[in-house]
Amino acid sequence: MLDFIFLTKCITSSQFLIILCFLQITDSLLIHLPSLKPLIVSSSFEVMDQGVPGCTFSNWAQTFTCTPQLSFHPSSEAEIRKILEFTQSRNERVKVVGKGHSPSDIACTDGFLIYTDKFNRLLNVDRKMGQVMVEAGMTLEQLNNELPQHGLALANLGAVSDISMGGMIGTGTHGSGIRHGMLATQVVKVRLMTAAGQVLELSNDMDNDEERDMFHAVQLHLGALGVLLTITLQCVKAFRLEMVQTPGTLTQVVDDLHNYLQCWEFFRFFWFPHTNSVALLQVKSTDKKVHVKHSWFWDRLVGFYLLEFLLWLSSFLPILVPWINRLFFFLLFSTPRHSVERSDRVFHFDCLFHQHVQDWAVPLEKAKIVLLQLQQWLDNNSVVRAHYPVEVRFVRRDSILLSPCYNQDTCFINVVMYRPYGKEVEREKYWKGYEAIMKSAGGRPHWAKAHSCNHKDIQQMFPELPRFLAIRQKLDPTGIFLNDYLQRTLIGPYDNMCAQ
Numbered sequence: 350m351l352d353f354i355f356l357t358k359c360i361t362s363s364q365f366l367i368i369l370c371f372l373q374i375t376d377s378l379l380i381h382l383p384s385l386k387p388l389i390v391s392s393s394f395e396v397m398d399q400g401v402p403g404c405t406f407s408n409w410a411q412t413f414t415c416t417p418q419l420s421f422h423p424s425s426e427a428e429i430r431k432i433l434e435f436t437q438s439r440n441e442r443v444k445v446v447g448k449g450h451s452p453s454d455i456a457c458t459d460g461f462l463i464y465t466d467k468f469n470r471l472l473n474v475d476r477k478m479g480q481v482m483v484e485a486g487m488t489l490e491q492l493n494n495e496l497p498q499h500g501l502a503l504a505n506l507g508a509v510s511d512i513s514m515g516g517m518i519g520t521g522t523h524g525s526g527i528r529h530g531m532l533a534t535q536v537v538k539v540r541l542m543t544a545a546g547q548v549l550e551l552s553n554d555m556d557n558d559e560e561r562d563m564f565h566a567v568q569l570h571l572g573a574l575g576v577l578l579t580i581t582l583q584c585v586k587a588f589r590l591e592m593v594q595t596p597g598t599l600t601q602v603v604d605d606l607h608n609y610l611q612c613w614e615f616f617r618f619f620w621f622p623h624t625n626s627v628a629l630l631q632v633k634s635t636d637k638k639v640h641v642k643h644s645w646f647w648d649r650l651v652g653f654y655l656l657e658f659l660l661w662l663s664s665f666l667p668i669l670v671p672w673i674n675r676l677f678f679f680l681l682f683s684t685p686r687h688s689v690e691r692s693d694r695v696f697h698f699d700c701l702f703h704q705h706v707q708d709w710a711v712p713l714e715k716a717k718i719v720l721l722q723l724q725q726w727l728d729n730n731s732v733v734r735a736h737y738p739v740e741v742r743f744v745r746r747d748s749i750l751l752s753p754c755y756n757q758d759t760c761f762i763n764v765v766m767y768r769p770y771g772k773e774v775e776r777e778k779y780w781k782g783y784e785a786i787m788k789s790a791g792g793r794p795h796w797a798k799a800h801s802c803n804h805k806d807i808q809q810m811f812p813e814l815p816r817f818l819a820i821r822q823k824l825d826p827t828g829i830f831l832n833d834y835l836q837r838t839l840i841g842p843y844d845n846m847c848a849q
């Protein structure tokens with residue numbers, strides 16, 4: 350205001366007239382040339398001021414890196430809308446990133462990057478309905494720490510909670526338990542900002558077929574449909590879980606799989622490749638008192654530091670890998686363990702250090718044959734060395750358009766190759782052999798993790814891809830949310846984009 354008074358004192362009346370004329374001309378331009386309007390009224394310069402150039406983004410495993418032209422940290426919907434307008438006006442592309450935990454390049458861009466770390470509040474708790482509404486940048490960890498104060502919990506979780514809500518439903522994050530769907534099946538409502546800045550409210554009980562389809566598309570959106578603003582989740586009463594960890598063999602567990610899945614609400618197991626050993630993690634709800642024993646020596650010193658050192662040694666002498674798998678099974682998993690804890694703490698699993706992972710889903714009835722095939726292939730293949738664990742999990746069927754569990758109860762088989770002290774370890778032959786076995790069993794890849802599928806493979810694997818692409822085309826006609834990953838997997842070479 351003071352600046353304005355000072356300015357009016359300094360200019361003469363003739364200068365004032367010239368300014369008035371200029372404003373008049375600009376205004377008439379805005380009226381008669383509407384296409385110019387967004388550029389001028391969206392205060393692009395203000396948006397530019399908020400964007401930071403030259404910041405490098407790396408995913409958690411440090412396997413993919415990009416340097417977006419500008420990085421933004423908006424804290425409101427209005428700011429997000431301005432960034433989208435700015436992106437359109439510059440004919441650029443934009444990506445939204447949660448916590449960057451996806452092991453693939455799905456969150457990378459050479460355009461603009463929107464971080465959601467300042468868009469992370471718990472907005473509402475409806476105790477009667479047991480539902481919570483959160484901003485999409487809130488992490489599962491933040492929510493898990495808030496929910497007990499309201500007597501609530503999420504019914505099912507994956508191994509990690511340092512991920513955002515937007516990312517969780519962006520790639521189809523799952524836990525394990527054949528009575529439970531992917532985590533996105535706990536979502537009842539979403540608000541999404543489209544490329545045009547329009548806000549859509551979608552829920553699982555919409556009457557209109559088209560809107561219900563959109564909801565099922567957004568439940569696994571790949572960051573391709575718009576900016577997720579808020580998510581409403583259905584919770585359950587806070588509960589404790591009891592975990593019984595016992596040793597076993599692969600041949601026995603695949604023979605008795607049906608029984609394990611019936612007896613234990615959340616059942617998964619770790620198989621130690623190059624051996625027949627497995628550790629069974631059998632989990633169910635309980636009223637028993639909390640009972641946990643943590644041992645820094647075994648969990649951290651042996652289970653983390655010694656393992657990383659030995660895996661680093663084995664990168665020079667790969668013949669050590671089977672020996673390491675046997676040793677660590679013996680040290681950490683050969684005796685039974687038992688614990689009772691708050692539910693979210695039991696779902697979690699320490700994924701240790703940086704790694705490459707693949708996690709394909711096969712129809713549940715193929716789980717036995719696929720695992721035995723993988724075991725046989727590794728036993729007959731002396732040049733391939735596989736790190737432990739191969740983590741085997743089970744997820745109920747759903748109707749989410751791009752879900753690996755679409756219309757089929759599913760077994761996920763997660764393989765890992767660690768990068769001890771950041772060192773790359775040979776994995777190409779393992780990856781190829783594993784993918785070939787998964788593909789031949791009608792497998793579908795986890796969208797967040799490594800896979801070599803292109804749009805032609807994806808077309809064959811995901812029957813509802815055309816419906817998803819039609820929705821994508823409608824919500825983002827000029828493709829501002831696309832990046833190389835989406836182009837490669839959903840659409841194909843750049844010049845094919847218009848054909849979709």
Ligand SMILES: Cc1cc2nc3c(=O)[nH]c(=O)nc-3n(C[C@H](O)[C@H](O)[C@H](O)COP(=O)(O)OP(=O)(O)OC[C@H]3O[C@@H](n4cnc5c(N)ncnc54)[C@H](O)[C@@H]3O)c2cc1C
Nearest residue numbers: 447448449450451507508513515516519522523572577797
């Ligand atoms: C140690 C570790 C353990 C893991 N454990 C599991 C597991 O147990 N089960 C499992 O299924 N997966 C697991 N994952 C994979 C992980 O769940 C997914 O990669 C998840 O998407 C990560 O969430 P994020 O917030 O880091 O998402 P990001 O990697 O940041 O983003 C993922 C996608 O979502 C999009 N996105 C994010 N937020 C928004 C938004 N607000 N609006 C629009 N688009 C958005 C991004 O553009 C991108 O396409 C694990 C990964 C790691 C590194």
